[in-house]
Amino acid sequence: MSIRRFPPRFAIAICAPAALCALAACTVGPDYHGAPPVAADALRASAFVRAPASGVVAAAPTVSAWWRALGDPQLDALVEAALAHNPDVHAAQARLREARAQLMGQQAKALPKVSADAAAVRMRSPDLSALSSGGNGSGNGGGRGPLQLYTAGLDASWEIDLFGGTRRSIEAASAQADALDADLADTQVSLAAEVAQAYIDLRDEQQRLVLARQSADLQQRMLTLTQERRTHGTAADVDVERLSGQVDTTRAALVPLDEQIAESLDRLAVLTGRAPGTLDAELATTQPLPTLPAAVEVGDPGALLRQRPDIRAAERRLASSNAQIGAHVADYFPKVSLMGDLGYTAADPGHLFRKSNFSWLGVPYLQWNVLDFGRTAADVRSAKASRDEASARYEHAVLAALQDANAALSRYGHQREHVARLEQVDASAQRASTLMQQRYRAGVATAIDLLDTERTQFSAQQDVIAGHAELLKDFVLLQKSLGMGWQSQAG
Numbered sequence: 001m002s003i004r005r006f007p008p009r010f011a012i013a014i015c016a017p018a019a020l021c022a023l024a025a026c027t028v029g030p031d032y033h034g035a036p037p038v039a040a041d042a043l044r045a046s047a048f049v050r051a052p053a054s055g056v057v058a059a060a061p062t063v064s065a066w067w068r069a070l071g072d073p074q075l076d077a078l079v080e081a082a083l084a085h086n087p088d089v090h091a092a093q094a095r096l097r098e099a100r101a102q103l104m105g106q107q108a109k110a111l112p113k114v115s116a117d118a119a120a121v122r123m124r125s126p127d128l129s130a131l132s133s134g135g136n137g138s139g140n141g142g143g144r145g146p147l148q149l150y151t152a153g154l155d156a157s158w159e160i161d162l163f164g165g166t167r168r169s170i171e172a173a174s175a176q177a178d179a180l181d182a183d184l185a186d187t188q189v190s191l192a193a194e195v196a197q198a199y200i201d202l203r204d205e206q207q208r209l210v211l212a213r214q215s216a217d218l219q220q221r222m223l224t225l226t227q228e229r230r231t232h233g234t235a236a237d238v239d240v241e242r243l244s245g246q247v248d249t250t251r252a253a254l255v256p257l258d259e260q261i262a263e264s265l266d267r268l269a270v271l272t273g274r275a276p277g278t279l280d281a282e283l284a285t286t287q288p289l290p291t292l293p294a295a296v297e298v299g300d301p302g303a304l305l306r307q308r309p310d311i312r313a314a315e316r317r318l319a320s321s322n323a324q325i326g327a328h329v330a331d332y333f334p335k336v337s338l339m340g341d342l343g344y345t346a347a348d349p350g351h352l353f354r355k356s357n358f359s360w361l362g363v364p365y366l367q368w369n370v371l372d373f374g375r376t377a378a379d380v381r382s383a384k385a386s387r388d389e390a391s392a393r394y395e396h397a398v399l400a401a402l403q404d405a406n407a408a409l410s411r412y413g414h415q416r417e418h419v420a421r422l423e424q425v426d427a428s429a430q431r432a433s434t435l436m437q438q439r440y441r442a443g444v445a446t447a448i449d450l451l452d453t454e455r456t457q458f459s460a461q462q463d464v465i466a467g468h469a470e471l472l473k474d475f476v477l478l479q480k481s482l483g484m485g486w487q488s489q490a491g
Helices: 008-024 040-044 066-070 073-085 087-109 128-132 165-231 237-252 254-271 301-307 309-332 375-441 447-481
Strands: 113-125 144-160 335-346 358-367
Touching: 040 301, 040 375, 066 073, 066 165, 066 447, 073 087, 073 165, 073 254, 087 165, 165 237, 165 254, 165 309, 165 447, 237 254, 237 447, 301 309, 301 375, 309 375, 375 447
Parallel strands: none
Antiparallel strands: 113 144, 144 335, 335 358
16 A cells, blocks of 8 residues: 655645644633622622511512503603603614624724725826937937836735734623623613602602692682681781791792792603603692502522622623733734735727736734833733723622612612601591581681691691602612613524
């Protein structure tokens, strides 16, 4: 059995591309293995530390659009309009598109560059005999020409990514695009919460305005009745004066409430991408506050880590910073480029593409910054410091998220208890007011006594409305702390 021997040039032709491919598989710099563990015990817990005993359940939230659980169609429409038209969302979307375009640019750097060129040259050379005779016109004066030259060709170049610098740059750009995607989600979370809070403020202010007007009307009727009783000698001047002062005080409270309503309307208009005053007619009618669900799904700390966009953004920026180290480490090593040119050149355009007019050029090009006086080392150290900063920022994001969620849960639980007690106070004040009105009509209680009970009832009703509004806003902040309200961006 004979063994066939290949010529050396054939072996080189086979081995050189194989060696080149092996080198191209080398990627310098540290590989990314995920974010460092932060508060591992807290994140493995089955429930949040500050979760209240009632009102919340550990089940994972099933709907990102949490505002729909409040059962208010107007709120739903406002939040959806804000997510579609708010300028901050548009700016975040533009930043995401920019990052994705930069990623495409980095990916294109790994591919060859090919350009085409064509030229038609027509020239006339000077009359050399006239120049040599001193310009006395003794030459023939004709010169040479005109000369004509036509060219067409293709130029190509490709920098071979031997040590993975381009791949690391693509990795960094991809992670940065993911971070900006998470930033957009975080903008949506904050915007939905801000719209809901402004809407709750509006309904709270409208209800308190109605209550203040009803109280002012009731006090005015009491004042009229007391003035009549003073005329008949059954009421004192001090009763009239105190009732008159209370009426003025209650009516004075209407002015700031009107101002607050106007501010809330304008705030909602701007949040939804419209001019102030646009929503006045749509939201002018007083409506009750949204209704809280019987129980709020909050999940567990591990779900919080996956759900909150700011944590995802911090983790992706850490991955991007880690990849940038490798991109700079690759500058220590040589860069190899392949350049080539294919073209045709002829004096007659009709003969341009003849085989005899064809030319080619191939150039392997090696570039190596052997002595850069520490520039590459400085870039690598800077990239490592940026990676360490991104790692610290990720740790801060996780700890801050845990604190935010636990604080929101604690506030929500305590506010629920506070509202329950406010409702008890309001019920007691209503019973006291009813009894005092009966005593006043029977003539066994003074107008001052009645005024005191009416003031107490008015204050209790105001407190209940404000307490419910605050509880709703705590619910909104709880959803924001859990990272709820973002929408996935495709493409």
